[in-house]
Amino acid sequence: MIILAATPIGNLADASGRLRTALETATVVAAEDTRTTQRLLQGLGIENRPRLIALHDHNEKQRAAELVARARDEDLLVLSDAGMPTVSDPGFALVAEAVAQGVTVTALPGPSAVITALAVAGLPTDRFTFEGFPPRKTGEQRRTFGALSAEPRTMVFFEAPSRLASTLETMAGAFGADRPAAVCRELTKMFEEVVRGPLGELATWAADGVRGEIVVVVGGAPVRDVSAADAVAQVQTLVSGGIRLKDAAAEVAALTGLSSRDLYQAVLAAR
DSSP: OEEEEOBOSSOGGGOOHHHHHHHHHOSEEEESOHHHHHHHHHHTTOOOOOEEEEOOTTTHHHHHHHHHHHHTTSOEEEEOSSBOTTSSSTTHHHHHHHHHHTOOEEEEOOOOHHHHHHHHHOSOOSSEEEEESOOSSHHHHHHHHHHTTTOOSEEEEEEOGGGHHHHHHHHHHHHOTTOEEEEEESTTSTTOEEEEEEHHHHHHHHTTOOOSOEEEEEOOOOOOOOOHHHHHHHHHHHHHTTOOHHHHHHHHHHHHOOOHHHHHHHHHHHO
16 A cells, blocks of 8 residues: 655654654655655664655656555555645655555654644634645736635645745735734744734744745635625626536635525525
8 A cells, every 4th residue: 555654844753653663664665855764764763774765746747657556565655854745745646646546545644734833823723725835926926815815714825934025925915914824933843933913014024034944824814794685696606607506605605604505595596
């Protein structure tokens, strides 16, 4: 089978017992960076030295079929540099190929920068969306954030420290300078820091430069005061665009605070 294993995002003490056992018994490991995996083995005091195969963004599609074929005969442990493989890290193409070929895929759960940041940000956690790394170019960023400006769920982003200030400034322009957010830096590490505040203030704070691994958590758009008639019209517009009525009603309900069931029934009645 293929075993996706979550590795520490900073503190080695977060390595699970199952991860340690897997590393102690693995014969072959597909690793995002074999040097990082070697340091992990050393840091955890693992004496086992499995065969390490590089699996990264530049070769995953080419190596997926080969590795899936190998996984038919022996367990293949898959590691990213930190956190769970496939989450903004290599692994998705491999899993997709395994599923297509009927090879079992399982996971050893553990540290996640997405969930850790969400938990400490102080923003709603009942519904959230993970958006990964924003586009690098300012124009593409503006379009991406513009499309998310009405998103009611809490949003989680990754960002490089060198681009953080400009990204926060663009977010403030798209979401509003008063939109609540949190910048989570160096999670689980010695210099862990969580800075909370409106996007405009966070952009000013980051202007002097920020170092380390960064996760940005942004509050969702506030519920808009929309009349029932206008909400029904929004649902009808979405349906005419090809979205299922149930999904359209749920989406508009999330944006307006109105009942999804009532919107659904109102559209049916209007027909």
